[in-house]
Amino acid sequence: PQYVKPYVKGNKNDFIDAAAIAEAASRPSMRFVAVKTEDAQVIATIHRIRDGYIKERTACMSRIGAILLEFGLSLPKGHAKMKALFQWLAEQNQELPPSLLNELCSIHEHYSYLSQQIKKQDIKLHDISENNELARLLKTIPGIGDLTSTLCIADVSSSNNFANGRNMAAWLGLVPRQFSTGGKPKLLGVSKRGNKQLRTLFVHGARAVLSRPDTTGKVFGQWLVNLRATKPFNVVVVALANKLARIAWAVLQHRQAFKAAKQP
Structure with missing residues (x-):
């Protein structure tokens, strides 16, 4: 829509909008x-449902913590403590109302x-990544694992949509935002435009x-070592994410597995 807006003439109505779109x-x-294929839409749907379950589970954990806080108990963060909730409550040696324990039991079952639903979605994505040739190459x-590879298949759809790897990285919002004027280039932080979910992965x-860094990081050689020594950690993370996106485009474009360059 932001690309059509400059062509809108006069007041906004359906006829003027249609003319602007055509122009x-x-x-x-x-x-x-x-245009996405049906298979890509199905994969995207699995990811959306999985994300919804994760948000619901996080809200459920926060709700349990808030309830216990009202009774003077501060539940530590993490799934390990949440899974062993009632064992942790027994170790606190604090008597709680039986009706409260019933409510906690109900919400803990949820x-x-x-x-369990998140695990089922993970299994579905793993099966898709194992049976899809491009997903196996991306891995x-x-x-890059099951989540990133399957979401790439779903959202990128075709590497021909981008002229090169940098264009794909820019589409993901992993390049600097420009604010240049008068022939003076000025680069700011990452643009964070485009596909937020894929950029996060x-x-x-x-x-x-x-x-x-001593195992998987070795394949990036001295470039990563020098960058880590001279730049802040988060800057290095974004720079490496940019490189991973470019490599992913090359793998999709040439349909060849990633091969690490031989280090001197």
């Missing part, structure tokens, strides 16, 4: 949304149900690589 579509430099890239993948 914008005739521009040679106009960008268009790629938490367990949501965890050869360090830091690439950033998490970069964090996973940086957590094991």
Whole structure:
């Protein structure tokens, strides 16, 4: 819509909007949304349902913590304590009303149900990634697993939508935002435009690589070592996520598994 807005003439109505869309579509430099296949839509649906379960589970955990806080108990964060909730309550040696324990039992069952549903969605995505050729190729890239590979298949749809890997990284919002004027280039922080969910997965993948610099991080050679020594950690994470996105485009474009360059 933001690309059509400059072509709207006069007041806004359906007829003027249609004329603006037709005018914008005739521009040679106009960008268009790629049409997804049914398989890609199904994968995206699985991801959306999984994200919904995760949000519900997080809300459920927060609700349990808030209830206990009203009775003077501060439940530690994390799924380990949440799974062993009633054992933790027994260790506190504090008597709670039986009716409260019944309510906690009910909401804890809901938490367990949501965890089971998330596992089912993970199994579905794992099966898809194992049976899809492009997903298997994407998983050869360090830091990319079932979630990132399947979401790439669903949202990118075709590597031909981008001229090169940098365009795909820009579409994901992993490049600097520009504020240049008068021939003076000025680069700000990352633009954070485009697909937020896929960008988040690439950033998490970069964090996973940086957590094991002596194993998975080795494939990026001296570039990653020098960057880690001179830049803040979060800057290195975004830079590595940008590189992972470019590599993912190359893998999709050439349909070849990732091969690490030989280090001198």
